[in-house]
Amino acid sequence: MRHLSEEERILACYGELAEAETDHHLASCGSCAAEVTELKNLLEMATDDLVFEPDPGFEERTWATLRWRLHRRGTLRNRWLASAAALALLFIGFGAGRVLDRNEHERRAQPVIAPSHHTAASEIAGVSGQEAALASAGREQLDRSSRLLAEVSNQDWSDSGFGDVHANAETLLAGNRLVRAASRGSRAGEVGKLLDDLEPILIELAHSSGMSSEELSAIQQRIAARELLFKIRVVSSTLREAQQKRSIIAPAHAGASL
Amino acid sequence: MEPIEAEAIERVRAGDPDAFRVFVDRYSRNVFKLAFRLTRNQHDADDVVQETFLRAYKHLHSFDSRSSFGTWIHRIAANSAFDLLRRRERNSAEELDPETAGPGHDDVVSRLGFRDALERGFSLLSRNERAAFVLRHYEGMSIAEIGEILGTETSATKNTIFRAVGKLRQVLQPLVSAT
Numbered sequence: 001m002r003h004l005s006e007e008e009r010i011l012a013c014y015g016e017l018a019e020a021e022t023d024h025h026l027a028s029c030g031s032c033a034a035e036v037t038e039l040k041n042l043l044e045m046a047t048d049d050l051v052f053e054p055d056p057g058f059e060e061r062t063w064a065t066l067r068w069r070l071h072r073r074g075t076l077r078n079r080w081l082a083s084a085a086a087l088a089l090l091f092i093g094f095g096a097g098r099v100l101d102r103n104e105h106e107r108r109a110q111p112v113i114a115p116s117h118h119t120a121a122s123e124i125a126g127v128s129g130q131e132a133a134l135a136s137a138g139r140e141q142l143d144r145s146s147r148l149l150a151e152v153s154n155q156d157w158s159d160s161g162f163g164d165v166h167a168n169a170e171t172l173l174a175g176n177r178l179v180r181a182a183s184r185g186s187r188a189g190e191v192g193k194l195l196d197d198l199e200p201i202l203i204e205l206a207h208s209s210g211m212s213s214e215e216l217s218a219i220q221q222r223i224a225a226r227e228l229l230f231k232i233r234v235v236s237s238t239l240r241e242a243q244q245k246r247s248i249i250a251p252a253h254a255g256a257s258l
Numbered sequence: 259m260e261p262i263e264a265e266a267i268e269r270v271r272a273g274d275p276d277a278f279r280v281f282v283d284r285y286s287r288n289v290f291k292l293a294f295r296l297t298r299n300q301h302d303a304d305d306v307v308q309e310t311f312l313r314a315y316k317h318l319h320s321f322d323s324r325s326s327f328g329t330w331i332h333r334i335a336a337n338s339a340f341d342l343l344r345r346r347e348r349n350s351a352e353e354l355d356p357e358t359a360g361p362g363h364d365d366v367v368s369r370l371g372f373r374d375a376l377e378r379g380f381s382l383l384s385r386n387e388r389a390a391f392v393l394r395h396y397e398g399m400s401i402a403e404i405g406e407i408l409g410t411e412t413s414a415t416k417n418t419i420f421r422a423v424g425k426l427r428q429v430l431q432p433l434v435s436a437t
Contacts, residue, residue, distance in 0.1 A: 007420050014394060014419075016401060042430055043423070046376060046395065051291045052300055058290065062304075063282045066311050070275040 004032045013040050132243075138179050138191035139239040145172055145198055146232045149223055152205065169205035176202065194235050198228060263327055270318055278315055285328060286311070289335045295392045296339035298380060306342055310335040336393055336407050343385045372433055379429035383422050390415060391422035 004012065004025065011017045012026070013036060026033045148168050155165075176199065180192045204219050211219075223229065262280060269277035286307055293306035313334050314321075321330060380388060386408055393399040393407065405415035 006424070007416070010420055010423050011416070016416075039423075039427070042427060043395065045372065045430065046379075046426060052294050052303070054287060054290055059283050059286050062286045062290075062307055062311075063279050066282060066308060067276065067279070069308070069312060070278065070315060 003029060004036070009036050009039055012036050013043055134179070134182055135191065135239050136243065137182075138195070139236055139243070141172065141176050141179050141195065142191065142232050142236045142239070145176070145195075145202070146229060146236065148172060148205070149201070149229050149232070153220055153223055153229065166206050166208045169202045169208070173199070173202045173206055190235060191239070194231055197226065197231070201226075201228065259323055259325070259327060264323055267318060267321065267323060267327075270315070275315070278311070278318075281314070281327060281331065282311060285331050288328075289331060292332060292335050292392070292397060293339045295396055296336070296389055297342065298377075298388075302342060302346075303339075306335060306339045309338040309342070313338060332397060333403070333407070336389070336397065336399075340385075340389050340407055343389065372430075375429050375433055376426075379426040382425045382429065386410070386418050387422035387425065390418040391426070394419055 004022075008017060008022075009032070012022050026036060148165065152165055176195045180195045180199075201219065201223060204222075208216065208219070263284075266277045266280040289310050290303050290307050293303035293310070294300065297303050297306060310331060314331050317334075321327070383391065389408060390404050393404045394401070399407075401412055401415050401419070404419075405412055408415060408418070410418065
């Protein structure tokens, strides 16, 4: 008669062996029956386990946190939709810019009879339609980043941490990455470079929930040490001036064509 | 499924997140216990509870209302806890293997209460061993279900449970013999 192996005894305890076969053997083998009983007793002792019993307010607390996250999830989804809409506009602008650029290129290839006012406007403004759209999107991202960094820099982390900053940082990260990718090789490269510098800080902020006060303080110091707020404001201001010049020049030429 | 749960699911699916509270009130305590058994840490267990209910909320559209919500959420909890353990790579078995624990091990155990011994026994288990044992022993999951969560074949899952029981037995046996 073959006795049950240690493994089979464990499986028998958990009812994972074919019952008829096991019962038959255990009924006729005192040694195996004793072993299985001993093991069962041992495992039953482990049922008196080490679980930490939550206090009576556990469900209330769990729901309070979860409810906030569920509602924030909805808000975040709306934010993502807003970002997606903004990015869609960016790409529409891009597409329009490319068409304008192509048209300009074709016009330039043709014999010049009279100057094209649109071409002149673009040349005077110094940017193509594509780059103007990119610069506009880049400025929007920089302005939003600036507001976030200002909020973080001025916040007292000892009270409540960075609050909802991580959610805003997540949204900004996605938008910045697209603008950076689009700005490579264009005249808006300076914006892309600045967004590159911003990325590590935004990643840290996106993961800031649950950080210790020392970690939060270190982020504030890094923002100050890299002079990020100052750089953003300078670049954003330059972009704003360029946009204003374009908006003045373009209508003037549009009027001249009438 | 009880009518109150079926109704809550319909309300959540219709866009009312507050209706989800029914499930938190009913299951969060047991989900916490499962998470605590797997993580052995109160803060990690709290995180697992949140992660579990967020996942359940997110995938509620795929839940078959004819099934048991309790069974479903416990499976999600086990997966969430196991994912956390996998991320943390808390494999203390190498550090505390009973074979390398040195002489006097049994003497130490005999001086500890059963609760301490069980705690020590759990600390000897690897991540997979602990998960397999908890899911089999406390949750009553089948070997096939456990294998699905651990990502292991049936034979490997069985071996994991054998090793877990073996290690716990090594620690607990002296106490049983002494009583």
